[in-house]
Amino acid sequence: MxxxxxxxxxxxxxxxxxxxxxxxxxxxIAIIDYLLTVDSCICGDIVNELPxxxxxISQHLKELKNANIIKGNIEGTAICYCINPETIDKIQHHFSxxxxxxxxxxx
Numbered sequence: 001m002x003x004x005x006x007x008x009x010x011x012x013x014x015x016x017x018x019x020x021x022x023x024x025x026x027x028x029i030a031i032i033d034y035l036l037t038v039d040s041c042i043c044g045d046i047v048n049e050l051p052x053x054x055x056x057i058s059q060h061l062k063e064l065k066n067a068n069i070i071k072g073n074i075e076g077t078a079i080c081y082c083i084n085p086e087t088i089d090k091i092q093h094h095f096s097x098x099x100x101x102x103x104x105x106x107x
Contacts, residue, residue, distance in 0.1 A: 016094050019087060022067030027052060027060050032083065035070065040082040042075075 006014050022028060027050065034049050035041065043061060047054045061081060064070045068087045072079040 016090065019067050019069060019091060022063050022069055025060065025063075027056070028064055031057070031060055031064065032069070035081060035083050040073075040080045042078040042080055044078075046081075 006017075009017075023032070030050055031046055034046060038045070043054065043057055046057050046061070050057065052060075061070065061072070065072055065081075068084055070081050071084045072081050074080075
């Protein structure tokens with residue numbers, strides 16, 4: 001397998017690619033959608049909402065957290081998850097830049 005060459009791209013390009021990679025699974029989108037309907041929740045809450053095993057949910061939460069899309073705060077013996085608004089702002093900024101550039105293009 002060849003090298004990824006990710007070091008050839010800017011930090012911003014790598015960061016947004018990491019975010020989009022983490023969002024590229026329907027279960028993770030469902031987790032985000034659920035977290036948007038509640039202030040915060042623990043893994044067990046998500047397990048009750050989605051047709052996936054707890055271990056699978058935990059793995060998806062790990063991927064979302066590694067991409068900084070969600071944050072987890074320890075509350076007793078549980079981790080309480082919520083959306084990281086800073087990362088959502090980065091996504092919005094990226095798409096706003098694309099939209100702005102498209103307004104001046106013709107194909």
